[in-house]
Amino acid sequence: MNETTTGATTAKTAKHMSASFGLPKYEMPKMEVPAEFREMTDKGVAHARDIYAKAMVTSEEAADLLENTYTTVAKGATDYNLKLIEIARTNTRAALDYARELLGVKSPAEFIELSTAHMRNQFDIVSAQNKELCALAQEVANEVAEPIKTSVSKAFNKAI
Numbered sequence: 628m629n630e631t632t633t634g635a636t637t638a639k640t641a642k643h644m645s646a647s648f649g650l651p652k653y654e655m656p657k658m659e660v661p662a663e664f665r666e667m668t669d670k671g672v673a674h675a676r677d678i679y680a681k682a683m684v685t686s687e688e689a690a691d692l693l694e695n696t697y698t699t700v701a702k703g704a705t706d707y708n709l710k711l712i713e714i715a716r717t718n719t720r721a722a723l724d725y726a727r728e729l730l731g732v733k734s735p736a737e738f739i740e741l742s743t744a745h746m747r748n749q750f751d752i753v754s755a756q757n758k759e760l761c762a763l764a765q766e767v768a769n770e771v772a773e774p775i776k777t778s779v780s781k782a783f784n785k786a787i
Contacts, residue, residue, distance in 0.1 A: 703771065707760070718753075728741055
């Protein structure tokens with residue numbers, strides 16, 4: 628009840644204030660909008676709707692591209708990490724085998740011969756492992772870059 632009274636009082640006060648200050652009422656004259664203007668605004672609205680629809684399609688394509696790229700990167704990172712674990716396991720086994728062989732060494736010459744052979748072998752193994760890791764990283768980079776490259780080319784072809 629208080630809100631109704633307050634609303635009515637506010638309306639009366641506003642009417643009373645405009646009357647007491649002698650403020651004129653300004654009303655826009657009612658006139659007809661020309662057909663050309665209406666046609667121009669209709670074209671503008673249609674153009675805006677068309678651009679909005681194209682922007683929605685493009686944003687959906689971009690979201691799909693990002694999702695696919697993320698999935699590819701995640702899979703590639705998993706493969707790379709699994710390869711690193713495999714390498715660590717291989718290198719740990721080689722180090723433990725080397726330590727076991729060192730326990731059987733009976734002379735300094737045998738120690739030097741065993742150490743030299745182990746270092747040569749490990750150098751070859753680590754070189755091969757690095758090549759595998761580089762190849763895997765390059766493969767993942769290519770898998771990630773290809774959809775992006777295709778999408779960008781497609782976008783440029785649409786623009787041209």
